[in-house]
Amino acid sequence: xxxxxxxxxxxxxxxxxxxxxxxxxxxxxxxxxxxxxxxxxxxxxxxxxxxxxxxxxxxxxxxxxxxxxxxxxxxxxxxxxxxxxxxxxxxxxxxxxxxxxxxxxxxxxxxxxxxxxxxxxxxxxxxxxxxxxxxxxxxxxxxxxxxxxxxxxxxxxxxxxxxxxxxxxxxxxxxxxxxxxxxxxxxxxxxxxxxxxxx
Amino acid sequence: xxxxxxxxxxxxxxxxxxxxxxxxxxxxxxxxxxxxxxxxxxxxxxxxxxxxxxxxxxxxxxxxxxxxxxxxxxxxxxxxxxxxxxxxxxxxxxxxxxxxxxxxxxxxxxxxxxxxxxxxxxxxxxxxxxxxxxxxxxxxxxxxxxxxxxxxxxxxxxxxxxxxxxxxxxxxxxxxxxxxxxxxxxxxxxxxxxxxxxxxxxxxxxxxxxxxxxxxxxxxxxxxxxxxxxxxxxxxxxxxxxxxxxxxxxxxxxxxxxxxxxx
Numbered sequence: 001x002x003x004x005x006x007x008x009x010x011x012x013x014x015x016x017x018x019x020x021x022x023x024x025x026x027x028x029x030x031x032x033x034x035x036x037x038x039x040x041x042x043x044x045x046x047x048x049x050x051x052x053x054x055x056x057x058x059x060x061x062x063x064x065x066x067x068x069x070x071x072x073x074x075x076x077x078x079x080x081x082x083x084x085x086x087x088x089x090x091x092x093x094x095x096x097x098x099x100x101x102x103x104x105x106x107x108x109x110x111x112x113x114x115x116x117x118x119x120x121x122x123x124x125x126x127x128x129x130x131x132x133x134x135x136x137x138x139x140x141x142x143x144x145x146x147x148x149x150x151x152x153x154x155x156x157x158x159x160x161x162x163x164x165x166x167x168x169x170x171x172x173x174x175x176x177x178x179x180x181x182x183x184x185x186x187x188x189x190x191x192x193x194x195x196x197x198x199x
Numbered sequence: 200x201x202x203x204x205x206x207x208x209x210x211x212x213x214x215x216x217x218x219x220x221x222x223x224x225x226x227x228x229x230x231x232x233x234x235x236x237x238x239x240x241x242x243x244x245x246x247x248x249x250x251x252x253x254x255x256x257x258x259x260x261x262x263x264x265x266x267x268x269x270x271x272x273x274x275x276x277x278x279x280x281x282x283x284x285x286x287x288x289x290x291x292x293x294x295x296x297x298x299x300x301x302x303x304x305x306x307x308x309x310x311x312x313x314x315x316x317x318x319x320x321x322x323x324x325x326x327x328x329x330x331x332x333x334x335x336x337x338x339x340x341x342x343x344x345x346x347x348x349x350x351x352x353x354x355x356x357x358x359x360x361x362x363x364x365x366x367x368x369x370x371x372x373x374x375x376x377x378x379x380x381x382x383x384x385x386x387x388x389x390x391x392x393x394x395x396x397x398x399x400x401x402x403x404x405x406x407x408x409x410x411x412x413x414x415x416x417x418x419x420x421x422x423x424x425x426x427x428x429x430x431x432x433x434x435x436x437x438x439x440x441x442x443x444x445x446x447x448x449x450x451x452x453x454x455x456x457x458x459x460x461x462x
Contacts, residue, residue, distance in 0.1 A: 020322065024315040031312070061313055088310045095303050109298035112305035117293065120286040122274060124226045136294050161224055169312070178308035180284050186304060188295040 014041050014048045015055065022052075022063065022087050029154070029168070031066075031086025038081060046080060062090040066172050088173060110134060110146040111155060115166065116183045118156075119176050124165035127158070205253070208244045212256045215240070219263035222270065229270040237264055365409065372406045373415045376431035388418060388427035388446075404446065414438050 018041055021032050037045040053063040067083045093101075098108055113134055118125045127147075134143045147164070150156045154169035215237055222229055241264070245257050293301065318326070372391075379386040392403045407429070410416045416431040417438075427446075 020319060023313065024319065024322065030314040062310075064310075064312075087313045089313060090310065092309060093306050093311070095299065095306050098302065098306055098309075105302045106298050108305055109301035112301040113293045115305070116289050117286060120284055120289045122226050125286075126225065133290055133293060137298070163225065173309055173311050174305070175308040175310075179304060180289070182304035182307040183289060183292050183296075183301070184284060186292055186296045186300045189297050189300075 011048070011051065015052050017041065018045070018048050018052050019056075022085060029084070031084045034065075034081040034083050034085060037085060049085065056087065057090060060090050061087050064088045064172060066168075084172075086172065106138060106142065107146050107149070110138060110143060111150055112179065112183070113137075114147065114150070114156065114164070115170060115174060116179055118164065118166055119180060124159065124163050127162045127164050130164060205248055205250075208248055208253065209256060211240065212244060212253075212260045215260050216263050219260075219267045223266060229267055229274050232267060234264060234268060234271075365406070368406045369409045369413065369415075372403070373410050373431060376407075376410065376416055376429050377433065380429070380431050385419070385428040385430045388429050391429055 018037065021037065021040060034045070037049065041048050049063055056062055063085060064087070065080070065083050065085055067079055069079075095105065095108075099105060114130055117130060117133060130147070131140065131143060147156060151158055151164075151167070154167045155173075156170070157165050157167040159165055218232065221227070222232065237260075241257060241260055244253065296304075376386060376391060379391060388407075392400055392407060394400045394403055407416075410431075411418055411429075414432070414435045414437060416429055419428045419430060420426070421428075
């Protein structure tokens, strides 16, 4: 009985350590690598992460694992050791939540447009064509500033020949299929009745 | 003639390599190139010229065409997985949508990373423990009391914590400052604080800090010379500006007065 209580206590302590490792880090990139968790929590670290995930689910969070290379059906221990573990929200936000978090609607709209366009272009697109597409809707300076900001935040990445590709953060946070589906579901706003009458 | 033909073939092969590379680098549609035609050209060139240079370039071209075919496969796979959504179609949707609609589309598919920007008390404690474990970098500081027990020993030795009425000590220090200042109205800090032993020096500095905190004196520091003067007041004054500065003392060294003690 005593032994079982000790075991539960030890597991609880390890879950707390795992939570603090995943939530707080001083690296530029959030989260920790699998091998770091193994070193601190022991070889059964995946079980600890699973238990933490169950606990986090109840408060709308989840542990996300991002593998370096997209693996096949079964991920090996080595894949998990190299993978990056971090905590994300388990449910999507509303636009009001995003605005309350300090984002401007226009910035989020630019990010949505750039990402969806890049996704349909196979993961990368020319900066010039992105600018041409967005210039129709937003002032050029705003698009340029937003793109620079998203590159700094890791949502986008500038590669050779003035090409833009999706960054690590997009891969971690954005569901590609869901985004494309959401964009396709957009119905163009109807012109207002008053305008019709005026015309 | 043969040399000219050779040069033309070589240029053609280089053109094919450049074409394949540009498609790969720029992410263009890999189906915009007729692979069958390229392979036929390659065969013709290989049949015409069988020298080593052409064979090597031909092999490189064949490799680039193979990469192009793998890109075609990848392209098809991506198209199939993205429900055949074309970039043209997306462009149309983007241009016709309101910014708010675009933002809502991203919100639907976005699950941001959660991270803490602040240390937890547990981590802070860990950091403190680690800091206390670190050896001093400068050997002259090694004599400083690092452990809590050692600090307590000094406190006990100087009887800081027992049988001492601090108010009385503060009053005595205030009187001493007024006497030392005399008509100048100020006295050198170290001449007041310095004592024969390290413990006594620390004790005097400690009591003097209370005199200043009570508004019975002020400490002025010359930023150029580093000289510090104590300015005692006959009665309590309301302190206009409150500032704190650190005065360091090395263990075993009793600082000498910079100025001359008055009175």
